[in-house]
Amino acid sequence: AQSVTQPDIHITVSEGASLELRCNYSYGATPYLFWYVQSPGQGLQLLLKYFSGDTLVQGIKGFEAEFKRSQSSFNLRKPSVHWSDAAEYFCAVGAMYTGNQFYFGTGTSLTVIP
Amino acid sequence: EADIYQTPRYLVIGTGKKITLECSQTMGHDKMYWYQQDPGMELHLIHYSYGVNSTEKGDLSSESTVSRIRTEHFPLTLESARPSHTSQYLCASSEPGRTGELFFGEGSRLTVL
Numbered sequence: 001a002q003s004v005t006q007p008d009i010h011i012t013v014s015e016g017a018s019l020e021l022r023c024n025y026s027y028g029a030t031p032y033l034f035w036y037v038q039s040p041g042q043g044l045q046l047l048l049k050y051f052s053g054d055t056l057v058q059g060i061k062g063f064e065a066e067f068k069r070s071q072s073s074f075n076l077r078k079p080s081v082h083w084s085d086a087a088e089y090f091c092a093v094g095a096m097y098t099g100n101q102f103y104f105g106t107g108t109s110l111t112v113i114p
Numbered sequence: 115e116a117d118i119y120q121t122p123r124y125l126v127i128g129t130g131k132k133i134t135l136e137c138s139q140t141m142g143h144d145k146m147y148w149y150q151q152d153p154g155m156e157l158h159l160i161h162y163s164y165g166v167n168s169t170e171k172g173d174l175s176s177e178s179t180v181s182r183i184r185t186e187h188f189p190l191t192l193e194s195a196r197p198s199h200t201s202q203y204l205c206a207s208s209e210p211g212r213t214g215e216l217f218f219g220e221g222s223r224l225t226v227l
Contacts, residue, residue, distance in 0.1 A: 009154070034215065043118075043204055043218030044157075090157070092216075101172070102216060104157040 002027050004091050006105035013081050014113050021076040021108050023091030033074040034092040034102070035065055044090060050074065061085070086112045117141055120205050120219035127195055128227050135190045135222045137205035143217070144210065146188040150174060151202040151221070163188055195226045 005024045013019055025031055032051050036044040048059025055067040065076045074091060088109050094102040118139040127133060139146065144165040149157040149172075159172030163182040177199070178192050188207075192199055202223045206216040 004156070036216075036218075041220070043120075043206075043220045044216070045218070046215050049215055101159060101162070106154060106156045 002093060002103045004093050004103050004105035006089075006091055006108050008108045009106070010109045010111070012111040012113060015083050016080050019076075019078045019081045019085070019110070021089050021091075021110070023074045023076065023105060024072050025074065025091070025093045025103075026072065027093055031093045033065075033067060034094070035059065035063070035074075035076050036090045036092060037061075038088040038090065038107075040087075047076070047089075081110075081112055083112045083114070086110055118205060118207055118217050118219040120203075120222050122222060123220060124223050124225075126225045126227065129194075129196055131195050131226075133192050133195055133224070135203055135205075135224070137188045137190070137219060138186050139188075139207045139217070139219075140186060141207060141209075141217065142185065143207035144185065145208040146182070147206045147208070147216070148172075148178075148180060148188070148190050149204040149206065150176065151204055157204065161190065195224075197226045200224060200226050 003026045034049045035047040038044045047063050048057050050057050050067045058064050063078050088107045090107045091105040092102045121136045146163045148161040150160050151157050158174035160174050160176040161180040163169050169180050178190050180190050202221050204221045205219040208216050
């Protein structure tokens with residue numbers, strides 16, 4: 001069965017510190033992987049996506065993620081966190097044969113302290 | 115910037131009322147989706163559509179219904195709201211092709227008293 005696990009429910013980092021949010025997936029085919037961000041009271045916005053090719057993908061707002069097939073992981077990273085990065089982050093997986101249905105993790109809430 | 119709109123953003127109603135959550139997109143996307151989002155839970159797909167006159171139920175059983183009479187419009191209806199329907203409902207659409215990302219509306223937060 002398809003599933004996405006985000007093991008960290010909540011993370012707190014200091015502004016300027018580096019960030020890594022974990023995502024593991026279980027999928028029966030080559031996955032298409034996504035990271036979305038949700039600010040309070042807002043919908044989800046795409047940060048980055050991986051379909052194929054280079055396993056290190058760059059996204060908006062200075063985020064990047066690395067696909068590691070052997071570990072079934074797609075962790076999100078940012079070298080230096082800004083206060084405006086405080087939000088909920090969702091990892092998602094999808095593929096063509098699922099009819100473009102997407103499976104989401106439970107999210108990681110990020111708090112940024114001065 | 116995504117052009118997908120949901121109304122109302124917030125709704126508080128009494129049990130037994132009929133409600134319709136509106137969702138419209140101006141991107142011409144054929145595929146549209148409704149997700150239910152509760153705190154600490156993954157987003158659950160409750161309905162999706164591949165185009166006009168196409169509607170399917172998602173993974174999560176829902177008492178709501180949807181319609182797709184026009185490409186840009188994908189409303190969700192609850193005939194008789196109950197407190198268990200209290201949740202955030204997110205509408206989304208996706209680009210053509212097999213790798214299309216999802217574009218989300220800002221959500222409709224429903225509270226049923």
